Amino acid sequence: MERSRVGDFSLAWGESLRWDDRRQRLYFVDCAAQTLHWLESAEPPLQSLPMPSLPTGLVLAEDGRLVVALDDGLRVVDPDAGTTELLSPYPDGLGGRANDANGDLDGNLVTGTLNLAPGPGSYWWYSAAAGWRQLDDGIGNANGPVVLDGDGDRTLVVADTPASVLYAYPYDGATGSVGQRSVFADIGDLGGMPDGACADAQDGVWSCVLGSGRIARYSSDGLQEVIDTEVELPSDVTFGGDDLDRLFFVSIAVSIGGVEIASPDAGSLMVLDGSGHRGRREPRFRL
Numbered sequence: 132m133e134r135s136r137v138g139d140f141s142l143a144w145g146e147s148l149r150w151d152d153r154r155q156r157l158y159f160v161d162c163a164a165q166t167l168h169w170l171e172s173a174e175p176p177l178q179s180l181p182m183p184s185l186p187t188g189l190v191l192a193e194d195g196r197l198v199v200a201l202d203d204g205l206r207v208v209d210p211d212a213g214t215t216e217l218l219s220p221y222p223d224g225l226g227g228r229a230n231d232a233n234g235d236l237d238g239n240l241v242t243g244t245l246n247l248a249p250g251p252g253s254y255w256w257y258s259a260a261a262g263w264r265q266l267d268d269g270i271g272n273a274n275g276p277v278v279l280d281g282d283g284d285r286t287l288v289v290a291d292t293p294a295s296v297l298y299a300y301p302y303d304g305a306t307g308s309v310g311q312r313s314v315f316a317d318i319g320d321l322g323g324m325p326d327g328a329c330a331d332a333q334d335g336v337w338s339c340v341l342g343s344g345r346i347a348r349y350s351s352d353g354l355q356e357v358i359d360t361e362v363e364l365p366s367d368v369t370f371g372g373d374d375l376d377r378l379f380f381v382s383i384a385v386s387i388g389g390v391e392i393a394s395p396d397a398g399s400l401m402v403l404d405g406s407g408h409r410g411r412r413e414p415r416f417r418l
Contacts, residue, residue, distance in 0.1 A: 133404045137287020138175040141398040145381030146327060147189035150371030152412050157371055159381050160186040169210060173185040173371055180210050185323045188232025190240050193415045200242060205257065222263040225255055231327060233276045234414025237304030241287060243273020254289055258309035259418050264307035273329030277336055278302055288315050288336050292326060295319035297338060299377040316349045327367025332409045339380065342390050346380060378403040
């Protein structure tokens with residue numbers, strides 16, 4: 132597997148990688164700089180748009196725009212026009228504001244609570260037509276939601292970062308409801324905590340592991356593969372490129388959770404070629 136850096140820029144807190152297969156555009160954010168970035172065909176030069184507040188989750192919309200989780204709620208962002216407009220404030224029960232977000236294969240999105248310090252959190256579903264519905268509570272900090280579509284039986288896999296666990300739920304995207312929660316993967320076994328994630332074409336879940344510097348691939352049968360990223364805090368991952376066979380990841384370049392940063396590639400956009408896996412098209416939100 133070949134590992135290389137994309138461009139000569141660095142991010143302080145990289146997150147929210149999304150590959151737009153229609154535009155051949157790679158999106159990501161720098162949370163610390165409150166900035167949305169993108170690369171055409173995943174190649175420099177870097178394009179940037181300042182956000183009005185902290186951007187975390189990022190979802191592609193059907194009309195080519197983006198839905199971004201910001202301080203005051205979900206906002207529709209048009210990167211080409213440079214505009215943002217409020218789509219929906221957060222529900223009171225979410226407990227502040229949302230963190231990571233992803234499309235759910237049914238035109239809706241899944242997100243959950245952002246807790247920078249210990250606190251109660253929950254997972255949520257949002258539809259432009261039906262609004263907000265709570266999926267579950269009793270979690271700390273939501274990250275890396277991914278909906279799998281195995282033989283038509285959909286499963287929501289979503290991280291609780293401070294618990295070092297990926298949870299799985301039987302999932303109905305049409306109604307915004309889940310079944311009983313189970314443990315999909317115990318990330319603590321890899322010596323870290325889960326952050327961003329993506330799915331591949333075989334319903335594998337690729338989860339970034341903060342602290343141990345790894346990206347782990349899980350299936351319903353357990354841990355399948357582990358990649359050493361050579362950075363301490365890999366934060367999000369996605370497949371991109373013409374054949375969806377290039378594995379991109381970003382990372383955090385500031386010390387968090389007692390993890391000191393020493394890697395010269397911390398904060399860089401990196402790509403892994405030759406993984407032997409392909410991704411799937413990014414789910415899109417229906418405005």
